[in-house]
Amino acid sequence: QVQLVESGGGLVQAGGSLRLSCAASRSIFSINAMGWYRQAPGEQRELVARIHSGGNLNYADSVKGRFTISRDNYKNTVNLQMNSLKPEDTAVYYCNAIYYGNNFWGQGTQVTVSS
16 A cells, blocks of 8 residues: 655646645655646546656656656655646646556645636
């Protein structure tokens, strides 16, 4: 089992920045991959960014060059730095962990970008 707790969401104007953080209940060395997904109203949940245990990174095309995922192995956290935010980035952002083939989710944090 992995418990995930997100923080850092909020309201920001277009062009601004936010930093999301996800704290895991176990060492992230043991977790295959951690990432961030988002879900806007009426839309499917989509992958935003993912970092694998070996360090490989994946980004959605829509956020490349604007968002950066990173991890702190000692604090067992994964962070998402979001710059140049756009109104279309508005969504609930969920932290995800893949551990022994199972998906675990945080409770979600709202990000709202005003135009």
